[in-house]
Amino acid sequence: DTGVSQDPRHKITKRGQNVTFRCDPISEHNRLYWYRQTLGQGPEFLTYFQNEAQLEKSRLLSDRFSAERPKGSFSTLEIQRTEQGDSAMYLCASSTRASRDTGELFFGEGSRLTVL
Amino acid sequence: AQSVSQHNHHVILSEAASLELGCNYSYGGTVNLFWYVQYPGQHLQLLLKYFSGDPLVKGIKGFEAEFIKSKFSFNLRKPSVQWSDTAEYFCAVNADDKIIFGKGTRLHILP
Numbered sequence: 001d002t003g004v005s006q007d008p009r010h011k012i013t014k015r016g017q018n019v020t021f022r023c024d025p026i027s028e029h030n031r032l033y034w035y036r037q038t039l040g041q042g043p044e045f046l047t048y049f050q051n052e053a054q055l056e057k058s059r060l061l062s063d064r065f066s067a068e069r070p071k072g073s074f075s076t077l078e079i080q081r082t083e084q085g086d087s088a089m090y091l092c093a094s095s096t097r098a099s100r101d102t103g104e105l106f107f108g109e110g111s112r113l114t115v116l
Numbered sequence: 117a118q119s120v121s122q123h124n125h126h127v128i129l130s131e132a133a134s135l136e137l138g139c140n141y142s143y144g145g146t147v148n149l150f151w152y153v154q155y156p157g158q159h160l161q162l163l164l165k166y167f168s169g170d171p172l173v174k175g176i177k178g179f180e181a182e183f184i185k186s187k188f189s190f191n192l193r194k195p196s197v198q199w200s201d202t203a204e205y206f207c208a209v210n211a212d213d214k215i216i217f218g219k220g221t222r223l224h225i226l227p
Contacts, residue, residue: 042208
């Protein structure tokens with residue numbers, strides 16, 4: 001499968017624990033995005049990378065959230081000291097330099113976080 | 117701030133009915149506009165996009181959308197829906213290299 005892959009698909013954790021999600025984009029894609037989606041809402045932008053550089057972070061991304069893309073390939077999204085309000089689907093998407101201009105994103109299937 | 121507004125949260129239609137889903141955006145610059153679809157149990161995928169040129173764009177599975185700049189709108193249409201069109205539909209705008217999504221419209225087609 002050459003699409004965007006995310007791991008784990010589902011994570012259940014207790015409040016206060018740390019969690020980390022991983023995203024492997026399509027191999028030739030240089031842009032990688034993280035979104036969060038809750039029930040009844042559309043995907044909300046969190047942050048994005050061009051290669052290894054993090055170009056923008058949303059105000060939604062509190063200090064407890066950190067994202068990295070160390071070698072411009074896969075990315076991780078870590079949430080520290082999770083809260084129940086962090087329960088959501090975390091979506092990763094990637095795009096090529098060409099599709100950047102048209103904005104076509106290729107999404108993974110998401111990582112669902114449940115904080116008890 | 118950029119935003120996307122979708123008029124209907126939940127639409128129920130019978131097969132063969134015509135569909136129009138409303139979308140308005142707020143962004144002052146040059147826009148790229150999209151409709152994404154999420155079928156049950158699947159990931160988001162692009163349905164169609166407007167980049168420039170002809171404001172009437174055609175996408176996959178018989179869908180089309182019309183960009184009306186004066187109305188800041190990009191409504192999605194399909195003349196005759198099928199049961200397999202049951203899905204959630206998201207309008208989106210590319211604003212400053214970020215894709216901003218609307219809240220989505222859940223479409224349910226009755227067989």
